[in-house]
Amino acid sequence: QVQLQESGPGLVKPSETLSLTCTVSGYYISSGYFWGWIRQTPGKGLEWIASIYPSGTAYYHPSLKSRVTIAVDTSKNQFSLKVSSVTAADTALYYCARDLRFGLDPWGQGTLVTVSS
């Protein structure tokens, strides 16, 4: 059974960098599929952020591309997300998920990140 678990600080100061890690169990990331990050807010709903393939090929949401970096560490069976220069608008529930390219499944439980001084 594939399971994903997000981890990272729950509070980030404005202008700093948000860093999250997703640890995958029950499946080797290196075996294939894309791996992605999605965030959810009451105002904007579900927003796909980025997805990465084990080879390193990555795709980003155009509106976030200048501030976002997604990376994969197959040795640790993890992938990560960095969002730089955060503002209150980056406050959200962040999810990681396996991106099958025909749907996102499964998802992690989500981690709430608040941007505040």
Place this chain on the structure above:
Amino acid sequence: EIVMTQSPATLSVSPGERATLSCRASQSVNSNLAWYQQKLGQAPRLLMYGVSTRATGIPARFSGSGSGTEFTLTISSLQSEDFAVYYCQHYNDWPQTFGQGTKVEIK
């Protein structure tokens, strides 16, 4: 960016009744359309992909139809565990985008 629009925002249905949810894309997404269910306090769960293929473990009362820009998710006979928020999502190209959701509530 393709905009996904769902209707209605809220659907009030009695248990045992049929629920029909709509999703419209601002341009064709072919058959690259998925549906998700999200219950309160939980992550979304993949229900359907390729418009009409149920994900693993999804009961047959869930069905999907449509193509191009107009899609429908039908729940044939609502069970108590089906009251939730449902999202459509296209994966036709990047960025993949979601609709704003339809809340199915008990009437």
